[in-house]
Amino acid sequence: MNIVTNFSLINYNTFGVDATANQFTSVSSIKELKKIISTNESKEKIFIGGGSNILITKKIEGLVIHLNIKGISSKKLDNNYSEVNIKAGENWNEAVKWCLKNNLGGIENLSLIPGNTGAAPIQNIGAYGVELKDVFTSCEVLDLKTNEISEFSKEDCQFEYRNSIFKKNRNYIILSVKLKLTNTNHKLKIDYGSINEKLVLLGIENPKIADIANVVTQIRKEKLPDPKKLGNSGSFFKNPIINKRQLEQLKINFCDIPNYKISEESYKIPAGWLIEKAGFKGKRIKDYGVHKNQALVLVNYGNATGKEILKFSLSIQKAIKFIFNIELELEVNII
Ligand code: EPU
Numbered sequence: 001m002n003i004v005t006n007f008s009l010i011n012y013n014t015f016g017v018d019a020t021a022n023q024f025t026s027v028s029s030i031k032e033l034k035k036i037i038s039t040n041e042s043k044e045k046i047f048i049g050g051g052s053n054i055l056i057t058k059k060i061e062g063l064v065i066h067l068n069i070k071g072i073s074s075k076k077l078d079n080n081y082s083e084v085n086i087k088a089g090e091n092w093n094e095a096v097k098w099c100l101k102n103n104l105g106g107i108e109n110l111s112l113i114p115g116n117t118g119a120a121p122i123q124n125i126g127a128y129g130v131e132l133k134d135v136f137t138s139c140e141v142l143d144l145k146t147n148e149i150s151e152f153s154k155e156d157c158q159f160e161y162r163n164s165i166f167k168k169n170r171n172y173i174i175l176s177v178k179l180k181l182t183n184t185n186h187k188l189k190i191d192y193g194s195i196n197e198k199l200v201l202l203g204i205e206n207p208k209i210a211d212i213a214n215v216v217t218q219i220r221k222e223k224l225p226d227p228k229k230l231g232n233s234g235s236f237f238k239n240p241i242i243n244k245r246q247l248e249q250l251k252i253n254f255c256d257i258p259n260y261k262i263s264e265e266s267y268k269i270p271a272g273w274l275i276e277k278a279g280f281k282g283k284r285i286k287d288y289g290v291h292k293n294q295a296l297v298l299v300n301y302g303n304a305t306g307k308e309i310l311k312f313s314l315s316i317q318k319a320i321k322f323i324f325n326i327e328l329e330l331e332v333n334i335i
Pocket of ligand 1: 126127128129223224233234235236237238239258270271272273274276281293294295296331
């Protein structure tokens with residue numbers, strides 16, 4: 001386990017921001033991780049996985065620890081279900097592909113989500129009608145305060161839309177994740193608009209899990225920029241949830257406002273629509289901007305700094321507040 005000083009994090013964040021860490025190391029086992037935590041004297045310790053949901057806005061004075069613990073296995077629970085154990089450092093999409101190859105269903109809608117498996121529970125990743133919590137059973141967690149490992153059940157994780165205990169309490173490091181997936185007779189989720197449309201277009205009448213994965217991959221590739229080509233962190237903001245009265249008021253001026261009913265009283269509004277309506281879609285300033293196909297995604301055209309992107313995001317939040325009286329919350333984690 002090597003500690004490198006003055007290390008550029010450009011290849012460790014999908015925004016492609018060239019920020020420096022005073023110290024950097026990569027750990028590939030729990031033993032190494034526990035050792036570095038107990039021996040390194042830096043007050044500031046920042047843990048990163050795939051770096052796909054962070055925006056680094058400063059030079060990091062302390063130590064950055066890259067979590068690279070790998071491994072994936074499954075065991076059959078009964079005829080219908082298997083339990084898959086995925087270590088935190090496994091790339092999420094590679095883990096999805098592994099499950100598809102082993103004919104295990106339940107996460108095909110979550111294909112091509114960037115990042116590592118250890119980050120998946122933090123924001124309860126979700127796409128095309130499925131969230132991690134739908135298949136999650138437990139995860140193994142290291143408590144930085146005690147350097148002890150324990151198992152968190154689904155209830156312990158307090159999952160909500162793009163939220164969990166791990167967003168609120170930064171002392172927990174996820175080491176591995178257990179999912180309950182189906183062996184057979186999997187009920188596919190194809191009701192999310194564009195999945196169905198694509199299946200019809202391709203003439204697929206009886207889709208299998210691999211078909212759903214292919215379709216989702218295609219949709220994502222069409223809409224979302226590939227971080228290898230254009231720096232980004234996926235959705236920069238969460239979709240806001242507003243109450244019925246607010247929605248009725250907004251409909252007076254914006255009769256076409258899209259909305260998804262969550263309960264009698266609350267409605268989710270696509271932040272992408274709000275940002276597009278406010279005129280930001282495709283807008284570029286210097287080396288940062290809003291993506292041309294998906295207004296929820298901020299992009300780095302090359303040499304943007306984290307500070308510039310953060311400042312830009314604040315101006316978007318301000319505009320949305322002014323025009324719609326809606327507070328946009330950040331989805332990415334600011335470092
Ligand atoms: N929309 C626009 N303009 C845009 C983008 C979106 O008007 O530029 C409106 C349209 O009405 C569209 C609706 O927003 O029908 C929904 O758009 P989309 O299906 O692209 O989904 P989203 O709500 O913008 C969420 C997730 C994505 C996930 C997709 C698909 C959040 C914050 N984002 O985006 O997750 O892939 O649904 O399920 O919930 C991510 O978290 O990084 C991410 C990409």
